[in-house]
Amino acid sequence: MLSIQNLSLTYGSSQVLTDLSLELRPGEVLGLIGPNGAGKSSLIRALSGVLAPHSGHISFNRQDLLAMSEAQRARLVSVVPQSTQLPPAFTVYECVALGRTPHLNWLGTLSTADKSKIDWAMQVTESAALKNRRAGELSGGEQQSVLLARALAQDCPILLLDEPTAHLDLHHQVAILNVVRSLARERELAVLVALHDLNLASLFAERLALLVNGRLQAQGTPQEVLTQDALLRAYAVSTRILPNPETGQPWVVLQDK
Ligand SMILES: Nc1ncnc2c1ncn2[C@@H]1O[C@H](COP(=O)(O)OP(=O)(O)O)[C@@H](O)[C@H]1O
Ligand SMILES: [Mg+2]
Numbered sequence: 001m002l003s004i005q006n007l008s009l010t011y012g013s014s015q016v017l018t019d020l021s022l023e024l025r026p027g028e029v030l031g032l033i034g035p036n037g038a039g040k041s042s043l044i045r046a047l048s049g050v051l052a053p054h055s056g057h058i059s060f061n062r063q064d065l066l067a068m069s070e071a072q073r074a075r076l077v078s079v080v081p082q083s084t085q086l087p088p089a090f091t092v093y094e095c096v097a098l099g100r101t102p103h104l105n106w107l108g109t110l111s112t113a114d115k116s117k118i119d120w121a122m123q124v125t126e127s128a129a130l131k132n133r134r135a136g137e138l139s140g141g142e143q144q145s146v147l148l149a150r151a152l153a154q155d156c157p158i159l160l161l162d163e164p165t166a167h168l169d170l171h172h173q174v175a176i177l178n179v180v181r182s183l184a185r186e187r188e189l190a191v192l193v194a195l196h197d198l199n200l201a202s203l204f205a206e207r208l209a210l211l212v213n214g215r216l217q218a219q220g221t222p223q224e225v226l227t228q229d230a231l232l233r234a235y236a237v238s239t240r241i242l243p244n245p246e247t248g249q250p251w252v253v254l255q256d257k
Helices: 040-047 070-074 092-103 112-124 140-153 170-187 198-204 228-235
Strands: 002-011 014-024 029-033 055-060 077-080 158-162 190-194 207-212 215-220 239-243 250-254
Touching (some): 014 190, 014 215, 029 040, 029 170, 040 158, 040 190, 070 077, 070 092, 092 112, 092 140, 112 140, 140 158, 140 170, 158 170, 170 190, 170 198
Parallel strands (some): 029 190, 029 207, 158 190
Antiparallel strands (some): 002 014, 002 055, 207 215, 239 250
């Protein structure tokens, strides 16, 4: 279990996250939602060790994540950062192979086990056919699949995804989130995914955390978090929440002004 306790984060003198506590269980997809600038990416950066928090604790199965070396953390946490770029001259295979870096021996050579993890990651993300293409020539959807493949090849129990569906068409949004959800279940991964689309979040995440101005405004099931009142407070937009006719999950509908 990933446990975040009383986390506060500052950039210089400005407070970005305030006293945030959250738990993420293996096998679960936790959707991180909230307006632009709420602190979603900052939280993901803190969890991936890029930003040191001002105060608070982050642990995984009682191991202190903040006290670990970068190499130790890279075997526990893999991340697809927001609007990240692949090295354009690398082939897709080389990009995905980068995911194995934290596990390589001192010679830095890929073992048979490493290679089979790379092949598996490309296969589940449907990027195997792109294997020999240059990353710089891929479409946005293909690049997102390869970024996910690289993170999966890293083979960590915690997966952090920062808006992995931004700029993707409906097919690719659903494809990426389906892969993530089934892997969470089959491989007991703990997945934190920042999403802007509340209806996608409602469909794909078992639990949601709503971040507003660096504070956790609500957490719980989509039914508990996606309420008219909470969305009005968070986004200053009037909505109606209906049961999705297909799934019964909350379905956010904008109200006419
Ligand atoms: N490197 C940085 N230096 C200073 N302020 C930053 C930096 N990155 C983000 N911020 C600020 O922190 C707040 C939270 O940003 P971010 O975590 O990117 O939000 P979100 O991902 O929810 O849109 C915003 O007010 C943003 O301007
Ligand atoms: Mg962000």
